[in-house]
Amino acid sequence: MLLFDIVFNGNDKMYDRAVADLDAAIAKYGEDKAVGFPDTAYSLPCYYSETGEKISTLGEMKEALKYVKSLMTRERRLDSGFKSGVATALAAEFIEALKYIDGAQPYELPYEGHFSDAKIRELGVPLVTGDIPGVAVIIGKAPTAQDAVDLVKSYQSQGIFVTLVGDCIEQIAEAGYKTGFGVRVVPLGKEISSVVHVVSVALRAALIFGNVTPGDKAALQKYTFNRINAFVNAFGPLDDLTVACGAGAIYYGFPVVTNDMDYTPSVPKSLIKYEDVSQWNPISLEARGIKIKITNIDIPVAFASAFEGEIIRRGDMQVEFDGSRVDCFELVQSKELTEVEDHKIEVIGPEIDAFEVGTKHSIGYVVEVAGKNMNADFEPVFERKFHSYINCIEGVMHTGQRDMIRVRISKDAFNAGFRAKHIGEVLYAKIKNEFDAVVDKCQVKIYTNPEDCTKLRHELAIPAFDKRDDRLSTLTDESVDVYYSCIMCQAFSPSHVCVVTPERLGLCGAVSWLDAKATNELDPSGPCQVITKERVIDERTGAYEDVNEAVNKFSQGALEKVTLYSIMEDPMTSCGCFECICGIEPFSNGVIIANREYSGMTPLGMTFPELASMTGGGVQTPGFMGHGKHFIASKKFMKAEGGIERIVWMPKELKETVAEKLNATAKELYGIDNFTDMIGDETIAEDPETLVAFLTEKGHPALGLDPMM
Ligand code: SF4
Ligand code: NI
Ligand code: CU1
Secondary structure (H helix, E strand, O other): OOHHHHHHHHHHHHHHHHHHHHHHHHHHHOOOOEOOOOOOOOOOHHHHHHHOOOOOEHHHHHHHHHHHHHOOOOOOOHHHHHHHHHHHHHHHHHHHHHHOHHHOOOOOOOOOOOOOHHHHHHOHHHHHHOOOOOEEEEEOOOOOHHHHHHHHHHHHOOOOEEEEEOOHHHHHHHOOOOOEHHHOEEEEEOOHHHHHHHHHHHHHHHHHOOOOOOOOHHHHHHHHHHHOOEEEEEOOOOOHHHHHHHHHHHHOOOOEEEOOOOOOOOEOOOEEEOOOHHHHHHHHHHHHOOOOOOOOOOOOOOEOHHHOOOOOOHHHEEEEEEOOOOOEEEEEEEOOHHHOOOOOEEEEOOOHHHOOOOEEEOEEEEEEEEOOOOOHHHHHHHHOOHHHHHHOEOOEEEEEEOOEEEEEEEHHHHHOOOOHHHHHHHHHHHHHHHOOOOOOEEEEEEEOOHHHHHHHHHHHHHHHHHHHHHHHHHOOOOOOOEEEEEOHHHHOOOOOOEEEEOOEOOOOOOOOHHHHHHHHHHOOOOOEEEEEOOOEEEOOOOEEHHHHHHHHHHOOOOOOOOOOOOOOOOOOOOOOOOOEEEEEEOOOOEEEEEEOOOOOEOOOOOEHHHHHOOOOOOOOOOOEEEEOHHHHHOOOOOHHHOHHHHEEEOOHHHHHHHHHHHHHHHHHHHOOOOHHHHOEOOOOOOOHHHHHHHHHHHOOHHHHOOOOO
16 A cells, blocks of 8 residues: 555544544534643644634534545645644544543543643753753554663653653553653553644644744744654554554654554655664664763763652652751862862762661762862852752652752662762762863762761851852842843744843743853853843833843844833743743732742633743743743842832742742832732632732732833
8 A cells, every 4th residue: 555545544544533522522512512621721732733723612623623624635645645644633632632521631640641831831941951852752562561661761861751652651561660741751642642742742832932823834844843853653563543643743844763664665764664673762863863962970870861850759768868857968169179189979977778778867968179260159050950960860869959958769779779979970970061161170078977967067068058148149230240141942932032130030940140150151152141231221121232232133133122120111032931920910000920830720810821822932022921930039020110019919839939038028129028918829819809809908019009001
């Protein structure tokens, strides 16, 4: 059979199934019944990206089927084959959406099904930094369970985000392999139609980060082709449904590798046949042009960004270091070159073999660095990376920072030979690797004696943290000579530029002014560039000719001007990976803020994903702005519109997180005590009327300010 016919037949089957499922749903619920995926602002994201139309009811889905059918021309031409691939994906999306009807939760762990918008935004930063260099879609049954495990593990250890469809899921579950969003191995579903959930991620990325207009098919395909490093590994025997899905993948730029040597012909660079599945990893990476950053670290367990989100339960833990109970700390100190012996790792005190299983202990590690270009300002920049470095160790979990850390080591890691000294190996290797421009020598001291930890925590670490905090509090936008640009997110959001100042960190929350400064000094031609601040246009809004020139240049002319302190007048753009979004609440003259983790409703009648969809892709949208969590307590938070006094609502959890700092700022600027008590949250109001009544009762200052619009 011709490849075309296989694709057309598979497409027909997927379409017929969608029709049958839809008819059944209409018979049960009627045409007015709502349909859609949870926690997304993009309705049925694939259909919406392709057509610009949102489907919200079964009746609308029935209409939409006509469009899908119109793609199914069965002409033996390449474009017709591709259209069939897209039609297959859309039909699969209908089938999957129908599973969620009436609030159903069709997927149970380990199956993940649909991804929320928040999850996709969360992937933004690791994708741009290359921590996630690509996305693998593995379909079907591997020759043996071990083959499935080996393949998954090979990708996972490179940081590749792995999604699974079909029998390989049970194969790796049988082998006891850990899966989940946290470890970046995500089983989508048993049925082939569940593959659309990863297509949905790629297409939503185009809308969220790429500012692609829904319905602009050419721009959509160009975006996925150029920017989404996905590929498909399909185990044979293939069938026409899988091949039809593969046609869709190839259309979006994702090559397919299979070991079915008979069913289809091969297509150079797109449909690759290779029998030995142990070679699929390099073949796939080459076909999709993915390059892997390698850091060789001498430890007995794996080290990869995929393990960053891994959770170690109490029962699985060998030992724990717990800074909330006993004295613990982590610290970077700069030293003279003569004081540091490169790659010296010392464990001062007992190794973890001496500890009983399941017990809690003290730990303190000091990373001493020296280099001609080292600057004490970089100490906290390195130190904040420890969380990610230590978490990337397979079987080790790290939370917190400074002297409030907790480190758990699993039994599996311990049995594999992992010891405290390996924490030192990891810190050494990563610091030397990432900061080689300023670190010439690095040594690590690990203290495990409780007396040492107590003494050093109080005499060494806390004074160092205090000194740093004093330095940070003197870092204001006025006190520095330059700001920095960050264009890291241009990999996905081509015209987006963040301007990072001491009092306004990048919207992702991961890049402070010190981080940007360090990035610039480490790589002077890299993503962070110096922006001078000599030519002030307007102090109130934070407008500078220097800043405008810079954003103009770094956005390749897409942006003419931005202000630093206004959300109404030329606000800064958003890429899509912002921690929070604020938006105008007209009834109270204020703004509400929602964070990515919040899944409930806001008084604007929109959820976080819906609010978030109002801005992104590097365009300016006055009235809505993405920002980092730490910006909320800043004296510069929408200073042009009156500052933090405008904040009228936040999710309770976010409010609690920022309360201490926000209250201090309110006290200092306006003499208000316990400002957060005046701010609404979801337990107080989810609609404007209740909110305004609450604000009135509390005498919230926003009510007395000038209207913003
Ligand atoms: Fe992206 Fe801005 Fe964060 Fe840089 S600072 S990584 S551009 S969000
Ligand atoms: Ni880990
Ligand atoms: Cu971003």
